[in-house]
Amino acid sequence: MRILLSITTLAFFFSISLVTAQNATFTLPKLNYAYNELEPNIDAQTMEIHHSKHHQAYVTNLNKALSGTKAATLTLEDVVLTAGRRSDAVRNNAGGHYNHSLFWEILSPKAQKAPTGALLMAIEKQFVSLDSLKKLMNQAASTRFGSGWAWLIVTPDKKLQVCSSPNQDNPIMDVSKERGIPIVGIDVWEHAYYLKYQNKRGDYLTAIWNVLDWGTVGQKYEAALSSPLLLRIEKDTWTALKDFHTVMAQTFHPAEEGNLKPLRERSAEMLAKATLLQTAPIPASFNKAEIKKAIGDLVKGATDLDKTVRKKGKDDVLLKKITALHDTFHIIQGLCEE
Numbered sequence: 420m421r422i423l424l425s426i427t428t429l430a431f432f433f434s435i436s437l438v439t440a441q442n443a444t445f446t447l448p449k450l451n452y453a454y455n456e457l458e459p460n461i462d463a464q465t466m467e468i469h470h471s472k473h474h475q476a477y478v479t480n481l482n483k484a485l486s487g488t489k490a491a492t493l494t495l496e497d498v499v500l501t502a503g504r505r506s507d508a509v510r511n512n513a514g515g516h517y518n519h520s521l522f523w524e525i526l527s528p529k530a531q532k533a534p535t536g537a538l539l540m541a542i543e544k545q546f547v548s549l550d551s552l553k554k555l556m557n558q559a560a561s562t563r564f565g566s567g568w569a570w571l572i573v574t575p576d577k578k579l580q581v582c583s584s585p586n587q588d589n590p591i592m593d594v595s596k597e598r599g600i601p602i603v604g605i606d607v608w609e610h611a612y613y614l615k616y617q618n619k620r621g622d623y624l625t626a627i628w629n630v631l632d633w634g635t636v637g638q639k640y641e642a643a644l645s646s647p648l649l650l651r652i653e654k655d656t657w658t659a660l661k662d663f664h665t666v667m668a669q670t671f672h673p674a675e676e677g678n679l680k681p682l683r684e685r686s687a688e689m690l691a692k693a694t695l696l697q698t699a700p701i702p703a704s705f706n707k708a709e710i711k712k713a714i715g716d717l718v719k720g721a722t723d724l725d726k727t728v729r730k731k732g733k734d735d736v737l738l739k740k741i742t743a744l745h746d747t748f749h750i751i752q753g754l755c756e757e
């Protein structure tokens with residue numbers, strides 16, 4: 420008992436120091452070029468204010484908004500991916516930090532003017548030519564009302580897609596309609612162009628391509644194709660799995676604490692969600708025999724659980740059955756991460 424206590428105490432202090440050590444303190448990334456080096460396409464004053472004031476403010480406000488919260492230990496990718504579960508301050512500033520970090524990286528005074536290799540092949544296959552892709556991007560950027568971003572993304576099915584998002588949202592976020600990993604982002608907030616181009620967003624959009632480095636974008640394309648983040652986004656778009664998870668969480672956790680009421684009220688709903696999971700299309704990366712078998716087990720377990728509820732089964736019997744069902748669900752979750 421004494422040994423157990425001291426281990427617990429140690430673990431407690433260890434976890435505190437770990438949390439403190441990992442507390443997110445995001446920092447402003449340095450640019451690989453001087454503020455005046457993107458002239459005349461982007462003027463030095465715009466670059467300086469954009470980087471040292473606007474981007475710095477997103478970083479400062481993100482650190483402030485995360486401080487002391489559970490999300491403070493998450494990586495930037497995790498925060499962005501789960502933006503819908505965060506406060507507006509975290510969502511906006513995490514997006515602002517992520518988006519601008521990408522933006523600075525893909526700009527260069529010595530920009531490679533056209534894509535090569537795998538990226539070039541993908542662009543020609545999907546958009547016919549670089550020019551038609553640029554046209555689509557400019558259209559997305561100029562029709563984005565108010566502030567936002569235009570994107571070229573790699574989707575979970577490993578295709579390229581052009582889209583746009585409002586404010587500081589981006590396609591990694593669970594709140595976005597179009598999902599994927601951005602490899603090009605064009606900032607269409609007025610702060611990105613107003614000093615030089617005033618209201619002429621179109622002129623800024625023409626100039627930006629002169630400093631967009633397709634070499635870096637090509638590297639980002641290849642990295643995105645094999646990124647674990649892409650798999651996480653794909654899993655996140657599996658609505659039937661998410662819906663089942665919600666009912667499972669809302670019935671299993673009270674049951675663990677001795678409250679079987681939510682389970683007794685919602686066992687039929689849980690069975691319906693399990694059945695839907697079995698019949699709805701499975702995202703390509705997860706359409707595997709082991710996962711389908713585990714979903715089959717889930718339907719069997721949910722059927723049995725619902726039957727037991729309807730027969731007014733005892734609490735301990737129900738708890739045992741939902742614990743087993745919860746285990747089966749976690750087998751599916753685990754298989755999705757392999």
Ligand code: MN
Nearest residue numbers: 473606608611
């Ligand atoms: Mn900006």
